[in-house]
Each structure stands twice: as structure tokens, then as C-alpha cells.
Amino acid sequence: MAITDDRNLIGELEPVARELLERHLKVQKEWFPHDYIPYSMGRDFDKEPWTPDQSRLTGVAQMAFEVNLLTEDNLPSYHREIYDMFARRGDSAWIEWVHRWTAEEGRHAIVLRDYLIVTRAVDPVALERHRMELLSVGYDRGDKNALRGMAYVAFQELATRISHRNTGRYSQDPVADRIMARISADENLHMVFYRDMLSAAMRLAPSEAVEAIADEVLRFEMPGAGMPEFSTKSVMIAKAGIYDLRVHHDDVVWPLLRHWGFFDIENLDAEAEQKRTQVAEFLTGVDAMAKHYEEKRARREARKQVAGQR
Ligand SMILES: [Fe+2]
Numbered sequence: 001m002a003i004t005d006d007r008n009l010i011g012e013l014e015p016v017a018r019e020l021l022e023r024h025l026k027v028q029k030e031w032f033p034h035d036y037i038p039y040s041m042g043r044d045f046d047k048e049p050w051t052p053d054q055s056r057l058t059g060v061a062q063m064a065f066e067v068n069l070l071t072e073d074n075l076p077s078y079h080r081e082i083y084d085m086f087a088r089r090g091d092s093a094w095i096e097w098v099h100r101w102t103a104e105e106g107r108h109a110i111v112l113r114d115y116l117i118v119t120r121a122v123d124p125v126a127l128e129r130h131r132m133e134l135l136s137v138g139y140d141r142g143d144k145n146a147l148r149g150m151a152y153v154a155f156q157e158l159a160t161r162i163s164h165r166n167t168g169r170y171s172q173d174p175v176a177d178r179i180m181a182r183i184s185a186d187e188n189l190h191m192v193f194y195r196d197m198l199s200a201a202m203r204l205a206p207s208e209a210v211e212a213i214a215d216e217v218l219r220f221e222m223p224g225a226g227m228p229e230f231s232t233k234s235v236m237i238a239k240a241g242i243y244d245l246r247v248h249h250d251d252v253v254w255p256l257l258r259h260w261g262f263f264d265i266e267n268l269d270a271e272a273e274q275k276r277t278q279v280a281e282f283l284t285g286v287d288a289m290a291k292h293y294e295e296k297r298a299r300r301e302a303r304k305q306v307a308g309q310r
């Protein structure tokens with residue numbers, strides 16, 4: 001079956017959306033941001049203004065938390081995009097999913113902001129200015145059709161899950177770690193919804209689905225990519241090992257490709273076959289580049305150790 005029209009595809013997948021939404025509602029556990037925040041640490045900012053020495057997070061951890069919060073803050077744009085791709089073309093299950101997903105995502109920014117402000121981990125004025133700047137620009141998916149949109153969100157939810165989880169661990173703050181573990185559990189369930197939706201799409205239109213996945217592997221960008229200074233920040237996040245090419249290759253791209261049986265599907269059309277070959281070559285390159293950076297990091301660590309011994 002050739003699915004060339006998004007409305008047709010989304011309509012065909014409506015029963016799957018219903019099934020996956022119901023499964024999601026069964027496994028998703030209710031949680032409350034306020035249970036995760038040490039409010040006893042809070043002080044009024046008019047009596048005691050923020051100064052950098054008050055932060056319990058430093059350097060890369062502080063910056064990574066801000067990047068993660070701003071990424072979550074951009075939810076109005078993501079809602080618009082997701083609604084446009086799925087809900088506007090679909091029926092009740094799609095609409096319910098998009099609203100439920102948005103409500104869950106909203107919690108992530110709430111808990112992160114409360115934690116960062118109550119513990120004085122970041123400059124509240126800079127944070128608010130950055131949020132205003134980012135949301136004034138918004139987020140635009142470009143010309144992705146529904147299949148590419150699904151592939152993108154599957155990779156993006158998994159990438160966000162891993163990035164949040166690793167940021168929490170890296171912070172070495174048990175309060176932050178617990179928050180990030182909780183958010184990551186949500187992101188995982190979001191990923192599972194889109195992953196399984198794409199599996200269903202692959203059964204309907206294997207060549208088109210393979211092409212959509214291939215396009216997203218070849219062009220993947222984190223949702224925060226539009227943020228000011230994102231490239232400098234993402235290099236720092238990569239150097240710290242929170243989210244680098246190795247993590248992207250091993251923990252995000254491959255687990256999904258394996259799950260979908262991306263390289264095993266037979267009887268694809270010529271274009272899909274060609275895209276699949278391109279993905280294989282691309283991933284070999286990513287793996288080699290990841291190895292190169294790992295060796296660089298090992299040399300950096302060794303130099304630091306030698307310098308420390310002197
Ligand atoms: Fe989120």
C-alpha cells in the first residue's frame with residue numbers, strides 16, 4: 001500500500017493510536033513536581049539577590065540544566081507542530097494523544113524550573129531572558145511529512161531521555177538526579193509510543209517508512225538546536241560525555257533501528273534501498289568519528305592526570 005497522503009496515513013493509523021494511547025495511560029504513573037523540590041532551601045530574591053557563588057551546580061552541569069529546561073520550555077511550538085502533523089489530520093485518538101503528551105511535557109519544565117530557582121542553581125534573570133528569546137523565535141520542523149515527523153519524535157524522545165538522565169548523573173546532586181530520572185521515565189514512554197507507531201507505519205508502507213527513518217538519521221538535530229550558542233554548548237555537553245556522538249550512535253540511533261528491523265526489511269523500492277545504503281555508510285562514519293573523539297578524550301584525561309601528579 002502506498003501512502004502518499006498524510007491524512008490517509010494518519011487515518012489508517014487511528015486504531016493504533018487508540019491502542020497505544022490506552023497502553024500509555026495504563027503504564028504511565030501519576031507524579032507531582034512539588035514532591036521533588038527542596039522548598040526549605042528557598043529564599044526571597046528581593047531580600048537576597050542571586051549571585052553566582054550560590055549555585056550548587058557548576059560549569060557544564062549548570063549549562064546543561066539550562067539547555068534542558070529551555071528545550072522543555074519551547075513546548076508551545078512543539079505542541080503546534082505535533083498538533084499540525086497528527087491531530088489536525090486525525091480523529092479522537094490522535095487529538096487525545098497530542099493533548100495528553102503536551103500536558104505531560106509541561107510538567108518537565110515546571111519541575112526543572114522550580115528546582116533551579118529554589119536551589120538558586122542558575123541566574124533567574126538570565127534564564128528568563130533566554131526563555132523569552134527562544135520562545136520568541138519558536139521551533140519549526142521544516143517540511144517534514146507525518147512519517148518523518150514520527151521518525152523524528154521517536155529519535156528525539158529517546159535522545160532527550162538519555163540527555164536528561166546523563167545530565168542528572170553528571171550533576172552529582174541527588175536532588176537533581178532524582179528529578180532527571182523521573183523526567184527520563186516519561187520521555188521513555190513517549191519514545192515507546194512513537195516507536196511502535198512507526199512499526200505500524202512500516203507494515204502499511206515499508207518503503208516510505210524506511211525513507212522517512214533514513215532522512216531523520218541523516219539529518220537529526222536536537223530540539224534545542226535553535227537556541228542561541230547551541231553549537232558551543234553542545235560541544236561542551238559532548239566533551240563532558242553527557243550527550244556525544246558515541247551516545248547518539250550507540251544509545252539512540254542503533255537501538256531504534258534494531259527494534260524496527262530497519263536493515264532486515266525486504267522488498268523495498270529502489271529509492272528506499274538507496275537511502276538505506278546511505279544510512280549504513282553514514283553510521284560507519286559516525287562510529288569512526290565517535291572513536292576519534294573517545295581517543296581524544298582519553299588523551300586529555302591522561303594529560304590531566306600527568307599534570308596532577310607533578
Ligand atoms: Fe520532556
Ligand SMILES: [Fe+2]
Pocket residue numbers: 105157160186187190
Ligand atoms: Fe517527551
